[in-house]
Amino acid sequence: xxxxxxxxxxxxxxxxxxxxxxxxxxxxxxxxxxxxxxxxxxxxxxxxxxxxxxxxxxxxxxxxxxxxxxxxxxxxxxxxxxxxxxxxxxxxxxxxxxxxxxxxxxxxxxxxxxxxxxxxxxxxxxxxxxxxxxxxxxxxxxxxxxxxxxxxxxxxxxxxxxxxxxxxxxxxxxxxxxxxxxxxxxxxxxxxxxxxxxxxxxxxxxxxxxxxxxxxx
Amino acid sequence: xxxxxxxxxxxxxxxxxxxxxxxxxxxxxxxxxxxxxxxxxxxxxxxxxxxxxxxxxxxxxxxxxxxxxxxxxxxxxxxxxxxxxxxxxxxxxxxxxxxxxxxxxxxxxxxxxxxxxxxx
Numbered sequence: 141x142x143x144x145x146x147x148x149x150x151x152x153x154x155x156x157x158x159x160x161x162x163x164x165x166x167x168x169x170x171x172x173x174x175x176x177x178x179x180x181x182x183x184x185x186x187x188x189x190x191x192x193x194x195x196x197x198x199x200x201x202x203x204x205x206x207x208x209x210x211x212x213x214x215x216x217x218x219x220x221x222x223x224x225x226x227x228x229x230x231x232x233x234x235x236x237x238x239x240x241x242x243x244x245x246x247x248x249x250x251x252x253x254x255x256x257x258x259x260x261x262x263x264x265x266x267x268x269x270x271x272x273x274x275x276x277x278x279x280x281x282x283x284x285x286x287x288x289x290x291x292x293x294x295x296x297x298x299x300x301x302x303x304x305x306x307x308x309x310x311x312x313x314x315x316x317x318x319x320x321x322x323x324x325x326x327x328x329x330x331x332x333x334x335x336x337x338x339x340x341x342x343x344x345x346x347x348x349x350x351x352x353x354x355x356x357x
Numbered sequence: 358x359x360x361x362x363x364x365x366x367x368x369x370x371x372x373x374x375x376x377x378x379x380x381x382x383x384x385x386x387x388x389x390x391x392x393x394x395x396x397x398x399x400x401x402x403x404x405x406x407x408x409x410x411x412x413x414x415x416x417x418x419x420x421x422x423x424x425x426x427x428x429x430x431x432x433x434x435x436x437x438x439x440x441x442x443x444x445x446x447x448x449x450x451x452x453x454x455x456x457x458x459x460x461x462x463x464x465x466x467x468x469x470x471x472x473x474x475x476x477x
Contacts, residue, residue: 190390231394231405287448288394288406300406302394333394339454340439 167253170246175201181257185330193331194229203259203328207317210255216312217247223312225290225301259320261327267315267350275352278345283337285349292356302333306356315354322346384463391452392464400471413446424472431476432465 171181180186183202187193204213220239227233242250279285290297290305297307309318321328323338323346338346388400395404395411400418407415418424427435434442436456440449456464469475 190386194390226405231389231398282447283450284412284448286410287450298408298410300394300408300411302404302406333391335450335452336454337450340451 167249167251170242171250171253174240174242175250181254183257183259185328187329187331190331196229198228200329201254202257203262203317204254205257206259206262206320207314208254209312209314210251212312213254214247214251217242217250218244222305224304231302259317259328261324262314262317262320264316267319267347267354269310269315269355270348270351271355272348272352274345275348278341278349279352282345283341283349285353288334306353309353309356313354315350318353319347319350322350384460384467387456387460387464388467391456395448400468411448413448415449418468418471419473421472421474424468424476425474426477428476429465429469432468433461436461436464 178196178198179201181200181202181204183200185200185202187196187200218241220237220241222235222237222239224235227235279291285291285306286299288300288303290299290301290307292298292307297305299306322341323343325332325334325336325338341349389398393404395406395415396402396418397404397407397415402415402417404415416423431443435445435449437451437453439451440446442451452461
């Protein structure tokens with residue numbers, strides 16, 4: 141009987157250990173102290189109205205571990221450069237580029253914390269970066285993403301300003317997240333200024349666009 | 358009795374007027390959130406996305422001469438299905454899977470206010 145109880149206890153402990161993400165010591169505490177004024181990490185998405193979205197000071201990060209690449213995130217937190225041309229939720233004010241910087245140690249700990257925040261919507265190993273002619277046509281003409289997003293052309297930056305820049309997406313974004321975002325955008329951002337292109341493009345087209353974006357230098 | 362009727366009618370009128378302005382405010386919020394990025398908050402088609410790379414000028418929604426050529430049904434269709442639905446640019450994307458029917462209707466009315474015109 142005692143053996144059974146011990147076995148059950150060990151089993152339960154193992155279950156808890158595998159279910160909870162493991163963070164480098166202190167990453168969640170640093171985040172809680174320094175970052176929760178602008179970002180939330182307890183998903184799923186909370187925004188239901190435009191007012192909810194406009195009340196946010198920065199992007200939600202509850203799926204950060206599925207969205208970002210770890211090396212990029214650790215480097216960016218130490219030396220943050222604007223990703224959005226405009227201030228968050230603004231169509232008039234330039235991004236002031238005033239995101240706080242973290243020390244190397246804090247950045248590593250916060251990165252570990254954020255990379256533990258995964259979305260079950262993102263399936264791994266689906267998309268490989270690839271610049272296909274099919275995707276170039278969709279990105280440029282059929283569903284012109286560049287209308288709202290900056291993108292690179294031979295080292296130059298082109299495109300619109302309202303959305304986050306796609307320049308450097310190959311280093312910043314997880315290609316599988318880009319695909320999951322395009323196919324089920326409402327799961328990540330129920331209220332956003334981007335249309336739901338899954339209503340007009342099939343999954344093959346969306347996969348090609350995700351691969352195309354994921355190749356941007 | 359007459360006084361009662363007048364008071365009731367006045368209260369009802371005020372209430373309906375309040376509902377009307379709330380809807381107008383909501384439609385402006387919807388417009389500013391989704392449409393202003395290309396059409397501009399003033400509707401003149403010079404939103405923040407209109408850079409040298411923007412292949413076509415977004416419609417100037419304040420132009421009554423242009424906007425009266427479009428029916429309200431045209432506007433609904435373009436908002437929901439995008440520019441290609443009326444052989445115009447795909448830079449006007451489809452919002453049908455994003456906006457509610459009420460939001461689309463509100464936008465049609467808001468756009469009619471911007472152009473101060475009626476559809477054909």
